[in-house]
Amino acid sequence: xxxxxxxxxxxxxxxxxxxxxxxxxxxxxxxxxxxxxxxxxxxxxxxxxxxxxxxxxxxxxxxxxxxxxxxxxxxxxxxxxxxxxxxxxxxxxxxxxxxxxxxxxxxxxxxxxxxxxxxxxxxxxxxxxxxxxxxxxxxxxxxxxxxxxxxxxxxxxxxxxxxxxxxxxxxxxxxxxxxxxxxxxxxxxxxxxxxxxxxxxxxxxxxxxxxxxxxxxxxxxxxxxxxxxxxxxxxxxxxxxxxxxxxxxxxxxxxxxxxxxxxxxxxxxxxxxxxxxxxxxxxxxxxxxxxxxxxxxxxxxxxxxxxxxxxxxxxxxxxxxxxxxxxxxxxxxxxxxxxxxxxxxxxxxxxxxxxxxxxxxxxxxxxxxxxxxxxxxxxxxxxxxxxxxxxxxxxxxxxxxxxxxxxxxxxxxxxxxxx
Numbered sequence: 001x002x003x004x005x006x007x008x009x010x011x012x013x014x015x016x017x018x019x020x021x022x023x024x025x026x027x028x029x030x031x032x033x034x035x036x037x038x039x040x041x042x043x044x045x046x047x048x049x050x051x052x053x054x055x056x057x058x059x060x061x062x063x064x065x066x067x068x069x070x071x072x073x074x075x076x077x078x079x080x081x082x083x084x085x086x087x088x089x090x091x092x093x094x095x096x097x098x099x100x101x102x103x104x105x106x107x108x109x110x111x112x113x114x115x116x117x118x119x120x121x122x123x124x125x126x127x128x129x130x131x132x133x134x135x136x137x138x139x140x141x142x143x144x145x146x147x148x149x150x151x152x153x154x155x156x157x158x159x160x161x162x163x164x165x166x167x168x169x170x171x172x173x174x175x176x177x178x179x180x181x182x183x184x185x186x187x188x189x190x191x192x193x194x195x196x197x198x199x200x201x202x203x204x205x206x207x208x209x210x211x212x213x214x215x216x217x218x219x220x221x222x223x224x225x226x227x228x229x230x231x232x233x234x235x236x237x238x239x240x241x242x243x244x245x246x247x248x249x250x251x252x253x254x255x256x257x258x259x260x261x262x263x264x265x266x267x268x269x270x271x272x273x274x275x276x277x278x279x280x281x282x283x284x285x286x287x288x289x290x291x292x293x294x295x296x297x298x299x300x301x302x303x304x305x306x307x308x309x310x311x312x313x314x315x316x317x318x319x320x321x322x323x324x325x326x327x328x329x330x331x332x333x334x335x336x337x338x339x340x341x342x343x344x345x346x347x348x349x350x351x352x353x354x355x356x357x358x359x360x361x362x363x364x365x366x367x368x369x370x371x372x373x374x375x376x377x378x379x380x381x382x383x384x385x386x387x388x389x390x391x392x393x394x395x396x397x398x399x400x401x402x403x404x405x406x407x408x409x410x411x412x413x414x415x416x417x418x419x
Contacts, residue, residue: 001037001039001063001064001065001066002043002063002064002065002066002123003029003037003066003067003068004065004122004123005020005023005024005102005120005151006086006101006102006120006121006122006123007040007065007066007067007068007069007072007123008023008024008026008027008029008068008069009023009026009027009069009070010069010070010071011100012026012100012102012153013100013153013155015153017149017151017152017153018149018151018152019149019150019151020102020150020151021151022151023102023151023153027068029068035068036068036073037066037067037068038066038067038068038072038073039064039065039066040065040066040067040072040086041064041065041086042062042063042064042065043062043063043064043065043123065123085099085121085122086122086123088121088122088125089124089125090125090161090163090166090167090168093125093158093161093168094158094161095158095159095160095161095227095228095229096157096158096227096228097157097158098155098156098157098158098173098174099119099121099122099127099155099156099157099158099170100153100154100155101119101120101121101122101127101153101154101155101156102119102120102150102151102152102153102154103117103118103119103120103148103149103150103151103152103154104118104119104120104126104150105118105150106118106144106145106148108144109257113256113257114130114131114132114199114257115130115131115141115144115259116128116129116130116131117129117130117131117134117144117148119154119156119170121156121168125168126168127156127158127167127168127169127170128167128168128169128170129154129156129169129170129171129172130169130213130230131144131259132183132197132198132199132211132212132213132259133159133169133170133171133172133183133213133214133215133230134148134172134180134183135147135180135181135182135183135197136181136182136183136184136196136197137180137181137197138197138259138261140180140181141197141259142259147177147179147180148177148180152177154176154177155172155173155174155176156170156171156172156173156176157170157171157172157173157227157228158170158171158228159171159215159228159229159230160229160230169230171183171215171228171230172215173228182215183213183214183215184196184212184214184215185214185215185216185217186214186216187214187216187231187233187267187277190212190233190264190267190277190279191264191267192264192265192266192267193263193264194263194264195261195262195263195264195288196212196235196261196262196263196264196281197212197259197260197261197262198210198211198212198235198259198260198262198281199211199257199258199259199260200254200255200256200257200258200260201234201256202256203251203252203254203255203256204251205239205249205251205359206238206239206250206251206318206330206359207236207237207238207239207251208236208237208242208251208254209234209235209236209237210234210235210236210237210260210262210281211232211233211234211235212232212233212234212235212279213230213231213232213233214230214231214232214233215228215229215230215231216228216229216231217229233277233278233279234277234278234279235262235278235279235280235281236278236279236280236281237251237262237280237281237282237283238280238330238333239251239318239330239359240300240302240303240317240318240330240331240332240333241265241280241281241282241283241284241287241302241333242283242284243283243284243285244284244285244286244293244297244298244299244300245298245299245300246299246300246316246317246318246361247361248360248361260283261288262281262282262283262288263281263282263287263288264279264280264281265280265281265282265287265333266279266280266333267279267280280333282302284298284302286298286302287302300315300316302332303315303317303331303332303335304332304333304335305332305334305335306335306369306370306371306374306375306376307371308332308335309331309335309337309366309369309376310366310369311366311367311368311369312365312366313365313366314363314364314365314366314385314386315331315337315363315364315366315378316361316362316363316364317329317330317331317332317337317361317362317364318330318359318360318361318362319356319357319358319359319360319362320336320358321358322352322353322356322357322358323352323353324341324352325340325341326338326339326340326341326343326344327339327344327352327356327380329362329364329378329380331376335376336376337364337366337376337377337378338375338376338377338378339364339377339378339379339380340377343367343378343379343380343381343384344356344380344381345380345381345382346381346382346383356380362380363380363385364378364379364380364385365378365379365380365381365384365385366378367379367384
């Protein structure tokens with residue numbers, strides 16, 4: 001016979017388990033003990049499926065399933081209740097169903113690139129609890145094995161059932177697990193300054209897209225209970241919010257599925273119906289932990305508006321667009337400066353678009369600020385910025401610094417009839 005972990009206690013929520021053995025010990029089951037059990041069905045040894053005792057198969061070909069739950073030992077059965085949770089399968093469960101299950105294990109990054117907490121719901125049904133829907137703590141999500149221990153009792157609720165993959169997606173319910181912070185329960189809580197965890201969806205040159213999972217209560221008809229709904233919210237991290245010191249490839253170290261801790265800097269929807277809700281995120285240490293990393297210590301401070309820049313200030317940003325008249329440099333979200341073609345270089349540039357491609361990190365001097373029109377004029381000329389280093393690392397010098405008779409090193413750029 002087989003005594004499954006879900007057939008030990010009527011309520012295991014008070015059991016402190018560090019392994020499945022602790023749950024059996026709490027129920028008074030130890031190796032070598034003689035215990036009283038009640039037969040509840042058969043167990044298909046090949047398909048690992050629970051079968052009611054009325055199933056038309058030979059008991060000799062299956063394993064007998066038993067229970068020691070006090071409520072079951074005290075009752076007398078006359079018929080099989082089709083609504084019994086033991087018979088629940090991915091076909092019969094529905095959104096809103098509540099289970100008192102047990103943690104089975106963790107799939108870290110092995111399920112569609114995401115971390116999943118496996119929850120045993122009954123003898124033949126295992127549900128999936130996405131880590132982003134399991135907690136709002138970055139520390140717990142990063143080390144799930146420390147908080148979600150196999151054998152630990154856990155109360156969950158069904159969010160949805162995927163008929164294609166036959167997966168039962170779960171969400172926290174009731175008391176859940178002591179010490180584990182529940183996930184964010186509403187998009188209304190995604191306000192500027194809110195700290196959240198997300199997973200990388202796609203990393204590009206100057207932007208990275210992430211995914212946030214919320215467990216919201218779906219609207220229900222009058223007289224019916226509210227059911228949970230797993231909501232996916234898209235987040236975006238632009239290059240200016242990747243770090244306190246900007247780099248040429250700010251997102252090169254990130255991979256799809258990687259968990260991140262971020263702070264919301266803006267939130268909104270692309271349409272009035274609020275169906276395309278998005279949030280802007282920051283990964284800057286000075287934003288995540290301003291006490292440990294004061295904003296004043298950032299090499300490249302946050303520029304949120306025209307009011308954050310002043311004439312004579314040297315700033316860094318990413319080229320957004322280059323044309324025949326100059327280029328536009330992104331200094332922050334919705335903050336763009338313009339450099340005319342005469343302010344791009346101290347030397348003649350044959351192909352402006354090739355020399356100043358999109359997404360290139362550049363330094364610029366703020367030459368003019370018009371706060372009424374929200375305009376920022378920039379200069380990329382090294383002589384104005386103060387950049388006196390050539391690409392090969394040697395020092396640049398002005399014409400008045402060169403002496404007659406001095407030997408210089410140069411590069412031939414063009415040959416004409418006159419020289």
